[in-house]
Amino acid sequence: MGIVTHLLAAAAFLVQFFSGTADPADEICLSGLHQSLVDPLGNLKNWNSATFVNPCQGFESLLQGATCDNGRIYKLSLSNLSLGGTISPALSNCTNLQALDLSSNNLSGPIPPELQYMVNLAVLNLSSNRLSGQIPPQLSLCFYLNVIDLHKNHISGEIPVQIGYLSRLSIFDVSNNKLSGPIPASLGSRKGFNASYFEGNSGLYGYPLPELKNRGISIASIVGIGIGSGILSLVLSFMAVCVWLRISERRLVNEEGKISQLMPDY
Numbered sequence: 577m578g579i580v581t582h583l584l585a586a587a588a589f590l591v592q593f594f595s596g597t598a599d600p601a602d603e604i605c606l607s608g609l610h611q612s613l614v615d616p617l618g619n620l621k622n623w624n625s626a627t628f629v630n631p632c633q634g635f636e637s638l639l640q641g642a643t644c645d646n647g648r649i650y651k652l653s654l655s656n657l658s659l660g661g662t663i664s665p666a667l668s669n670c671t672n673l674q675a676l677d678l679s680s681n682n683l684s685g686p687i688p689p690e691l692q693y694m695v696n697l698a699v700l701n702l703s704s705n706r707l708s709g710q711i712p713p714q715l716s717l718c719f720y721l722n723v724i725d726l727h728k729n730h731i732s733g734e735i736p737v738q739i740g741y742l743s744r745l746s747i748f749d750v751s752n753n754k755l756s757g758p759i760p761a762s763l764g765s766r767k768g769f770n771a772s773y774f775e776g777n778s779g780l781y782g783y784p785l786p787e788l789k790n791r792g793i794s795i796a797s798i799v800g801i802g803i804g805s806g807i808l809s810l811v812l813s814f815m816a817v818c819v820w821l822r823i824s825e826r827r828l829v830n831e832e833g834k835i836s837q838l839m840p841d842y
Contacts, residue, residue, distance in 0.1 A: 608666020
């Protein structure tokens with residue numbers, strides 16, 4: 577009797593595993609992301625409300641670009657699909673997500689700070705889009721992040737020092753953006769991080785990028801400009817004094833001539 581009970585329990589689990597409804601949080605996540613995206617080529621045809629209710633069949637997903645694990649969305653890979661629109665903050669509801677790849681699309685707008693709630697996220701690839709705004713320091717709360725790839729966007733501002741707190745981070749590529757300010761020492765000195773991760777940001781400086789003397793106006797040039805400006809000021813001042821003395825001399829001569837004319841003849 578006990579064996580039969582265990583078999584029935586196992587069968588019930590399998591039925592629920594393969595045909596049960598999805599986690600409500602995943603449904604909110606997928607629905608919100610779909611609403612924020614523009615799909616001009618129709619690549620996300622099966623992304624609809626009916627599928628969002630139950631997107632997983634065990635480890636298989638009914639959604640293009642989605643991978644499931646134990647009935648929940650485990651990975652989203654929607655790269656190079658000509659997708660437009662923005663990244664929805666609703667993505668934060670996919671708390672089981674470990675890899676998010678939205679690279680090589682036409683996404684714009686900011687990176688939502690709400691992504692901090694994706695506590696299992698290990699890979700974040702948003703490269704080759706048109707994203708703007710700043711890097712959210714809240715990403716440092718995604719403790720399992722191994723990869724942050726944001727290269728080739730329009731991201732501005734400084735690199736948050738909090739990103740350096742991610743001890744598992746092995747790739748942090750922010751090249752070809754509009755970043756400025758210093759590279760946090762905890763990132764610039766990290767093993768495996770090289771200049772290629774940071775180049776292409778005209779206002780960014782610090783190791784491992786080349787020193788200032790090799791970037792833009794060198795220190796020697798700045799000093800030279802300063803010295804040249806000083807010499808030019810001295811020359812102009814000297815010329816002004818000479819002109820003033822010349823004018824004063826002429827005035828004195830004229831005054832002496834007038835006085836001599838007024839003097840009586842003896």
